[in-house]
Amino acid sequence: MGFLSRKKLILFLSMAMSLVIIAGCASSEAQESEDKTTGLSPDEILNTAFKDEFPLHYESYLKNMTPEDENTSKFVKEIEPNLPILFHNYGFMLEYNLTRGHTYAVEDVMNIARINDKSIGSCMTCKSTAVPLLLEEMGDDYWGASFKEEIVPRTLAYGEGHEVDELGEHGHLSIGCSDCHDPVTMELRITRPSFTNAMERQGIDVTEASKNDMRSYVCAQCHVEYYFEPEHGKVTFPWDNGLKPEDMFEYKENQAIEQGFDYDWIHSISGAPMLKAQHPEFEQWSYGPHGEAGVSCSDCHMPYERTDGSKKITSHHWTSPMDNVEQTCRTCHSDKSESELVERVDNIQDRHLEAMHETQEHSVRAHYYVNRMITAGAPEERIEEAQWYIRKGQWFWDIIAAENSDGFHNPQGGMDAMRTSSDASNEAIRIAIEELTKLEIDFNELEEEMDKIVQTVYDEEDPDLKHTHATNDYFPNVLELED
Numbered sequence: 001m002g003f004l005s006r007k008k009l010i011l012f013l014s015m016a017m018s019l020v021i022i023a024g025c026a027s028s029e030a031q032e033s034e035d036k037t038t039g040l041s042p043d044e045i046l047n048t049a050f051k052d053e054f055p056l057h058y059e060s061y062l063k064n065m066t067p068e069d070e071n072t073s074k075f076v077k078e079i080e081p082n083l084p085i086l087f088h089n090y091g092f093m094l095e096y097n098l099t100r101g102h103t104y105a106v107e108d109v110m111n112i113a114r115i116n117d118k119s120i121g122s123c124m125t126c127k128s129t130a131v132p133l134l135l136e137e138m139g140d141d142y143w144g145a146s147f148k149e150e151i152v153p154r155t156l157a158y159g160e161g162h163e164v165d166e167l168g169e170h171g172h173l174s175i176g177c178s179d180c181h182d183p184v185t186m187e188l189r190i191t192r193p194s195f196t197n198a199m200e201r202q203g204i205d206v207t208e209a210s211k212n213d214m215r216s217y218v219c220a221q222c223h224v225e226y227y228f229e230p231e232h233g234k235v236t237f238p239w240d241n242g243l244k245p246e247d248m249f250e251y252k253e254n255q256a257i258e259q260g261f262d263y264d265w266i267h268s269i270s271g272a273p274m275l276k277a278q279h280p281e282f283e284q285w286s287y288g289p290h291g292e293a294g295v296s297c298s299d300c301h302m303p304y305e306r307t308d309g310s311k312k313i314t315s316h317h318w319t320s321p322m323d324n325v326e327q328t329c330r331t332c333h334s335d336k337s338e339s340e341l342v343e344r345v346d347n348i349q350d351r352h353l354e355a356m357h358e359t360q361e362h363s364v365r366a367h368y369y370v371n372r373m374i375t376a377g378a379p380e381e382r383i384e385e386a387q388w389y390i391r392k393g394q395w396f397w398d399i400i401a402a403e404n405s406d407g408f409h410n411p412q413g414g415m416d417a418m419r420t421s422s423d424a425s426n427e428a429i430r431i432a433i434e435e436l437t438k439l440e441i442d443f444n445e446l447e448e449e450m451d452k453i454v455q456t457v458y459d460e461e462d463p464d465l466k467h468t469h470a471t472n473d474y475f476p477n478v479l480e481l482e483d
């Protein structure tokens, strides 16, 4: 059953009927693949190797190459201008970009400023088709191996001798066919053990998954929240208590800490032990309106497309469904016009981003208030109490901000988490005000200094330099203070 609720299933049945009809007349290739095998090796991982047998899919896949699609920083005013403050002392303060197409994943992970000499093999896990082979060869040593010294050279070695073509230098090994398909039968398959194991711990056997569930499960190998468990650095999904932000937070506060995973980094403005969230598209979707109704990732992100002549294939250009509302949304919502649907999505996303800016502002203030507690000499246990609320407050917006649909996959879930976030951040501020009042701190000065420093970060045009303005003499880096 996966994530389908029975109540919603009934509602969904009438829509599913029309889908069956679409699927039924759509693709002769899909049906052929049931009884036909390819001439490929079961270990084939090069995307280019699939070109001859599946020219239409390959051509569709090539559309993920959009050279005009330069990397875009999330730090710009319109997106999340406070991130260099909020991620201070962590790699994410250096560079944090919007997503790009699957074909760029290997290139992007090799070039991003966050990757350093300490980065480990796990960082390749959601980028390259080479990962299952690396795991086969290296076993659990894969996860913690040096990313730069060992994993990159080993990955690129698999591609040695191939011709550089339209896919560029690394696209042939970037997220591709063998990640989701068995190269011999072309059946959908799961290749990342982190997903299989997380589902198993919830009593779900993914080898028994329905075809419809597989249309989301293939994406859930990567589009999820994860952390590196401390023993091997293994990519692990914190799902044992459930998939909602509060369930995953509870896991981080309990199971993860029991394993020895206390935090991702120490914040240098507030000194708080912080958690970083990653892109939980699957989790947010799973309890949103579409996930509950069994509408799969592929229904919206891989619509049928007509290629030359009359042939229809499943699109392999993973992008915004809003570029193709007719073939995505309107296959089910035919009662609404394209412009109505676009407006619905715009409304959801605008409200979401507005709430996100407000929520992040509470977090920013909490960091600086606790900074002042530290420099003013507030009692240690009160500082620690406030730091815990900062950690909680930041987790609850970050898990939503890191989700890439700007609220669409689960509008209510996003709002709920942001409310929890603001409550926690404001609790940190309340504790700080209580202690700073006892210490007779000048609150006008504190507020003025805070406005000034936030404005300076905001006004800096160069995204790479923004973080350098987030501390100053008034709000020093607390990790560099003398005792």
Ligand code: HEC
Binding pocket: 027, 029, 030, 033, 047, 050, 054, 057, 058, 061, 175, 176, 177, 178, 179, 180, 181, 186, 188, 211, 214, 215, 218, 219, 298, 302, 312, 313, 314, 315, 316
């Ligand atoms: C991220 C996962 C993913 C990747 C990567 C991927 N596919 Fe698919 N593919 C799918 C899904 C999902 C379907 C729809 C399957 C279904 O509904 O039965 C599909 C369907 C197909 C089909 C069946 C015919 C059809 O159009 O529905 C073929 C053939 C195919 N893909 C070839 C490829 C080739 C070739 C590549 C690499 C260039 C590739 N796929 C990469 C997920 C993927």
Ligand code: HEC
Binding pocket: 098, 099, 100, 101, 102, 104, 105, 106, 108, 109, 125, 126, 127, 128, 175, 179, 180, 215, 218, 219, 220, 221, 222, 223, 297, 298, 301, 302, 318, 319, 320
């Ligand atoms: C092996 C890991 C992996 C799998 C499987 C995977 N993705 Fe992705 N996806 C990524 C990564 C990594 C990125 C970001 C790449 C970058 O920015 O360089 C991404 C980016 C995207 C984007 C944004 C593209 C853009 O132009 O900004 C969409 C949409 C997307 N994926 C949808 C899907 C869907 C739907 C599925 C399942 C059918 C899926 N992905 C399966 C790892 C994966």
Ligand code: HEC
Binding pocket: 099, 216, 219, 220, 223, 281, 282, 283, 285, 290, 291, 295, 296, 297, 298, 299, 300, 301, 319, 320, 321, 322, 345, 404, 405, 406, 408, 409
């Ligand atoms: C009901 C349709 C629908 C379903 C189902 C759905 N999505 Fe989306 N997704 C969207 C829309 C709409 C957006 C926002 C696109 C935009 O802002 O232009 C989006 C955005 C995204 C993005 C960011 C794209 C970008 O350009 O940066 C990713 C990644 C993504 N979805 C992955 C997934 C995954 C993985 C699943 C399944 C777990 C899923 N989606 C299920 C409709 C859907």
Ligand code: HEC
Binding pocket: 008, 011, 012, 015, 019, 289, 290, 293, 295, 296, 299, 300, 321, 322, 328, 329, 330, 331, 332, 333, 341, 342, 344, 345
């Ligand atoms: C495969 C069918 C399918 C596709 C494709 C689909 N939807 Fe839906 N949509 C549904 C179902 C089913 C529901 C849930 C109905 C319910 O629970 O009342 C729903 C609900 C919604 C809702 C109401 C959510 C709420 O708050 O209750 C909106 C808005 C929506 N869809 C927009 C979209 C947009 C925009 C797209 C394209 C990006 C899209 N849908 C694609 C089937 C689909």
